Amino acid sequence: MSGHGTPIPMTSRKSGPLRGTANVPGDKSISHRALIFGALVIGETKISGLLEGEDVLDTAAAMRAFGATVDHMGPGEWCVQGVGVGGFSEPDDVIDSGNSGTGVRLIMGAMSTSPITATFTGDASLRSRPMARITDPIGLFGATSYGRKGGRLPMTIVGARDPIPVNYKVPMPSAQVKSAVLLAGLNAPGQTTVIEKEATRDHTERMLQGFGADVEVTESAEGRVIVLTGQPELKPQKITVPRDPSSAAFPVCAALIVEGSDVLVPNIGLNPTRAGLFTTLREMGADLTFENEREEAGEPVADLRARFSPELKGVEVPPERAANMIDEYPILSVVASFAEGATTMRGVKELRVKESDRIDAMARGLEACGVTIEEDEDTMIVHGRGADGVPGGATCESRLDHRIAMSFMCLGMATQKAVSIDDGGPIATSFPIFEPLMKELGAQIVRANR
Template sequence: MSLAWKAARSSGLHGLLRVPGDKSISHRAIIFGALAEGQTHVSGFLEGEDTRATTRIFSQLGVHIETPGAESRVIHGVGLHGLQGSAQSLDCGNAGTSMRLLTGLLCAQAFDSVLVGDASLSQRPMARVINKLDVMGARISARDGNFAPLHVHGGQRLQPVEIDTSVASAQVKSALLLAAMYAEGESVITEPRPTRDYTEAMLQALGWPISYSPGRIRIRGGGRLQGGEIRIPGDISSAAFLITAALLVPGSDITLENIGINPRRTGILKALRLMGGRIEIFNESEQGGEPVADLRVLHSALKAIDLPESLVPDMIDECPIFFVAAALSEGTSHASGLAELRIKESDRIASMVAGLRAMGASVTETADTVTITGGRLHGADIQSRHDHRIAMSFAVAAQCASGQTLIHDCENVATSFPGFVDLARSAGMILE
């Protein structure tokens, strides 16, 4: 059953807020905890539909995972070669991260596997992962060569490679790294532009022989992972919606606690600061190898920018909320290098352009660019296209719009930000 939200103008956001754990790190904690020797204790785990799908899959593969309390997991690792095949398909739900990373892991196993997903995930391209893994000797069959279901054929002997990912995608890179763990020898993986390094950092923290710098990784097969403690910080992608709302709504002053500020994820903070956003970063520390901090955000008069293309890979999931900020800023903003947005949960360029135009914004698009002239917005009927980040972006836009906004098909917000409506309302957003 479709879930719709009603949203309207806010009079200000206030309070000390904590967002759910980082989704990218939560996926990886399950994966690498399962492949480790001994127990891995995870705290701050994201209780979202995507991460729970990953957990269910590893349970199918013979890994015992306990849930001692909310946002915590105890993973009883089975080691690098301890996974067991499943006679049933492995359902990734809406989780593209899970499907792409697991393709890299499962192609190195002794057994065959079938990865499936929901209607949205089944339309998202997988060929760029499949084709790179094929170079290593993997055998993966896909519908039309590009889409789930993916039939991953086990029993292949994977070869070490020197390979460029061709696209700035942490998911493609991570799939290759997982496969390279099983190859006999050293692999070197490079990227056209650096992407988030959560996979590399967690492998290193758990003892795997790996060295890396931005855009280049050396990894040797045949190592061992040792279970340990993983503390997951708050997800900056989730925080971005509240940050942007506080910047845009007059009178706002919020503080967000324990947010992950990995340099490969803070593009949105840099972009909003370039626009004049007042975002204070304090209480900086390190948590399980990841930098974390508290953020104070105050209402600011934002000005349009030409978004530096170098920031795009570090804020690819935050581009929709950046478009909202641009639509409510003074002047005309331009962003390029956005082709990756076309193949997310929805075509996020098309989804955002249609919604912003419905709210009265002046927006133009090309295949990989968006130009937005800031101004006043009014309420409208918005189709989120079952995309969680589109739904939350327009919930923020509505806080500065005249009249009421109705946002359709919001059920998938549970994949990344369970409790979004309750937390947003507690801060002062008008949303039901």
């Protein structure tokens, strides 16, 4: 059952060619950060291209609860009047972050070094996800946390009255953890240092620098070292949010496996810490081209064209690539099902603690559709069926997970028999226009309750 209402069963069946332009929504990671950073400046930050999915709207509501003025000016156009670093006021009510792990974890970091108390909750999926990875490091600043067994939501955070800077080595490759620590460090005196063994998406560092914070990033024997000087006076900005590469993955990958397809996705963010999927697809033999490469708002962008690729080959995805494509493994496993030979994905144990256990969710659904899967705690191997094609014909569980739901809908566009999901409702959290956008390209998606 969806955490956002009545379940919406959906079915996808074999499509004709997917053709046209896919104007996917703004980048979710950057949208969350734009709202939070806008709330941490004195003055007006204007944002265009903001993703208006449920996850980001929950973050906008949270910033209002902490005292910022957040106004919707038009489609994708938002204005934030911030309260400054350390200026958050105590919320009157519980902060509900819905399905968003990024939103709740970054906000916990941002408020943890102010002398206020806030209680956080979310939907059933978010309440099952681990939060100790955030509460442990913010505790080093002086914050205290009270939550359910296993460090799970609902969680009350009592912010540090006299925060101290910290030196923190991130124990797992997680941009959310890194970003939460950096946001906490904003209101701590002196220098906060974060060390990550494997580089993760760097939107927070880029945005900190863009807003005027003193941030130094270097490489060392320990890994990537980020040093933030606390208590800066951040400057209001005009932010143009590039389109989300994680959302683009769905029309792009569908085009690769649906015969005769040719899809253009304009203005896609190509931050090197986010582009691992496209690198992997090219290694598999995908017909992907980048056009009109440029830079916008400090982020590299391009127009991405994807064409049907009938001779895909299985590959070994290096484990060090996992950090910059962790959200894309579900849809990669769909493409791998149509490749010749095995595609091996190692170093992916983070998938076990996302909105769902994504390894198990994709493995069970793909097996039901006729694909052979091997897995262990940290590995997934998809044995592609190549020219034999994928039978399909199953109903797969979305498990309250937007990326699982969209992946199986893309699978059904190329299988011999239709593929259904029990609930497409969670798709609205990150890609509210997925269904009409894919239909406009030529996909055959129907809702069972219509």
